[in-house]
Amino acid sequence: MHNNKGLKPDVGFEGVGSDMELQWSRVLERLKTECEEGVFNSWFKPLALVNVDEGCAVMAAPTRFMRNWLQSNYAERIRQAWSKENPDVTDISIIVLSGFKSAEPQGTLLDNDEQDEARPSASERKQTAAGRKPKASGETRVVQNNSGTEFGAPLDPRFTFDSFVVGKSNELAYAAARRVAENTAVHFNPLFLHGGVGLGKTHLMHAIAWANKQMFPERRVLYLSAEQFMYQFISSIRFKDTMSFKQKFRSVDLLMIDDLQFIANKESTQEEFFHTFNALIDHHHQVVISADRSPTDLEGIEERIRSRLGWGLVADIHPTDYELRLGILQQKANSVPEVEIQTEVLEFLAKRITSNVRELEGALNRMVAHATLIGRPITMEMTQEVLQDLLRANDRRVTIDEIQRRVADYFNIRLSDLLSSRRARQVARPRQIAMYLAKEMTSKSLPEIGRKFGGRDHTTVMHAVKRIDELRQTDSVLEEDILHLERIFST
Numbered sequence: 001m002h003n004n005k006g007l008k009p010d011v012g013f014e015g016v017g018s019d020m021e022l023q024w025s026r027v028l029e030r031l032k033t034e035c036e037e038g039v040f041n042s043w044f045k046p047l048a049l050v051n052v053d054e055g056c057a058v059m060a061a062p063t064r065f066m067r068n069w070l071q072s073n074y075a076e077r078i079r080q081a082w083s084k085e086n087p088d089v090t091d092i093s094i095i096v097l098s099g100f101k102s103a104e105p106q107g108t109l110l111d112n113d114e115q116d117e118a119r120p121s122a123s124e125r126k127q128t129a130a131g132r133k134p135k136a137s138g139e140t141r142v143v144q145n146n147s148g149t150e151f152g153a154p155l156d157p158r159f160t161f162d163s164f165v166v167g168k169s170n171e172l173a174y175a176a177a178r179r180v181a182e183n184t185a186v187h188f189n190p191l192f193l194h195g196g197v198g199l200g201k202t203h204l205m206h207a208i209a210w211a212n213k214q215m216f217p218e219r220r221v222l223y224l225s226a227e228q229f230m231y232q233f234i235s236s237i238r239f240k241d242t243m244s245f246k247q248k249f250r251s252v253d254l255l256m257i258d259d260l261q262f263i264a265n266k267e268s269t270q271e272e273f274f275h276t277f278n279a280l281i282d283h284h285h286q287v288v289i290s291a292d293r294s295p296t297d298l299e300g301i302e303e304r305i306r307s308r309l310g311w312g313l314v315a316d317i318h319p320t321d322y323e324l325r326l327g328i329l330q331q332k333a334n335s336v337p338e339v340e341i342q343t344e345v346l347e348f349l350a351k352r353i354t355s356n357v358r359e360l361e362g363a364l365n366r367m368v369a370h371a372t373l374i375g376r377p378i379t380m381e382m383t384q385e386v387l388q389d390l391l392r393a394n395d396r397r398v399t400i401d402e403i404q405r406r407v408a409d410y411f412n413i414r415l416s417d418l419l420s421s422r423r424a425r426q427v428a429r430p431r432q433i434a435m436y437l438a439k440e441m442t443s444k445s446l447p448e449i450g451r452k453f454g455g456r457d458h459t460t461v462m463h464a465v466k467r468i469d470e471l472r473q474t475d476s477v478l479e480e481d482i483l484h485l486e487r488i489f490s491t
C-alpha cells in the first residue's frame, strides 16, 4: 500500500509529461494572442491541464459555471488551438475540479487503478464534450448554506422525504435517515445504507441533505459519491492542495459519501477516507455512507474501514415488494394528473417490473411520454406494446419452471403431481394458481403455458386464470397465498 507520506512529488500522471505541459503553455499563448486580455484572464488562465490521452486533451476548470461557459462558448477555439500545437489532439474535454487553484501540476504515486480512474473514460469525455453530464465527474454535490458560503453543487430537488414511498423493505433505512436529518445530536455514527441498484440509497441521502438544510441552515453538509471523493483527493495531491482538501472534508457537520464500493482496491484513497472518517467520528460529526452491499461484504475495502463502517447503524434496503412498487407508481402517476393512467396498468407494471425502482419509473415515464405525444389515456394494450422490450427483459427473471417449482414447494406437493393429470383438490388448486402466475408474470401465451403444464389445452389455462382471478376477490386465504408467492418472485 502507498502511504501519503511516501508520495513522490516528481511523479506525474501518465501522459502529462513536460512535453504536454509545454504544449499546454503554447496553447495558452496562442489563445492569449487570439483573445482580448480580459477574456483570456477570466476564462482561459484559470484552466489547468489534467492529461492528454487518446487524442483528447482534458482540462480542469475551478467551477461548474466556468466549465459550462467555456464549453458553450470556447470549446471549438480551444480545440483548434490544441490541434495546431499537437495534431494528434482531435477532441477536448473540460471537467470541474472545485477547490483547486491553477498551479503547476505535480503528480503522485497513486495506485495504477487510481491513476486510471482519474482520467475520464473515452465515453465520459464524449459526453462531456457534448455538454451532457457524465455519470460521475470531478463535481461535488454540495449544499449551499444560508451564509452563502459555497460548499457544493445542487442536489436533485425531486429526492426528498416527501417523495420517498415507505414500505417494509426500506422502513428502517427511512427512519434512520429521518433521524439523522432531523437531529443535530449524533445517535449512531456512521449511518450505513446498503442495498441493490436503484433501490433509493441516493434518494435518501439527498433527502437527508435537503431536510437538514431546511431545519438547520447553518450546518455544513457535504454530499458526494466515493468516485468524486477519490477524484478530488487525487487532484488535491496533483495541485499540491491537500491541506484545503483535508480542511474541507474535516470541517463539515455532516458528510455523506455515496457508492463507497467504488473505492475498492484504491488504496491511497481508502487511506485518506479512513483518516477523514475517523476525524469526523472523533469530533461527533455525522457521517452517512452508502454502498451496494454490507460492510462485511465490501471486498477490496480494507478490514479496518469495514469494521468501522459497522460501528453505527447498518440499514439494509431490501428489494421492493409488490405493494411498495404499486405505491411508488401511484405517487408518480399522481404527479402527472394531466395524463390518465388506468389503475390496471399500474398494477400490471408493479407486478411485472420487479428489477428495481429506477426501471419501474423509467417504464412509467415512457408510458407518460407516449400517451402525451399521441394524446390518449394509458391503457393496458398500449402498455404491452410500448414496453415490450422491458417486459421481456423482466420476464427472463421468472420462468414457468421456476413458478412451478416454487408453487409446489409452497403447497408442499410434488412437482410431478403439479404437472400430472391428478384432479384431487390439494393438487388441482395449486396447479391453477401456478397457471395464473405464469400468465401474470411471464409473457408466455395460453397455449405455451398449457404445454408446460403436461400438454394441457389453452382453454384449461384460460379457465384457471379466470377462476383464480374470481377467487382472489372472495377467498382471503387464497389471496394471501398469492400475494406471498408474488412477493417471492419479485425479490
Ligand SMILES: Nc1ncnc2c1ncn2[C@@H]1O[C@H](COP(=O)(O)OP(=O)(O)OP(=O)(O)O)[C@@H](O)[C@H]1O
Residues within 6 Å of the ligand: 159, 163, 164, 165, 166, 170, 195, 196, 197, 198, 199, 200, 201, 202, 203, 204, 259, 292, 328, 357, 358, 361
Ligand atoms: N421508496 C422510493 N420512493 C420513491 N422513489 C424511489 C424509492 N426508491 C427508489 N426511488 C427512485 O428510484 C430511482 C433510483 O433510486 P436511487 O438513485 O436513489 O437508487 P440507488 O439505490 O442510489 O441506486 P444505485 O446503486 O444505482 O446508485 C430514483 O429516481 C428514486 O427517486
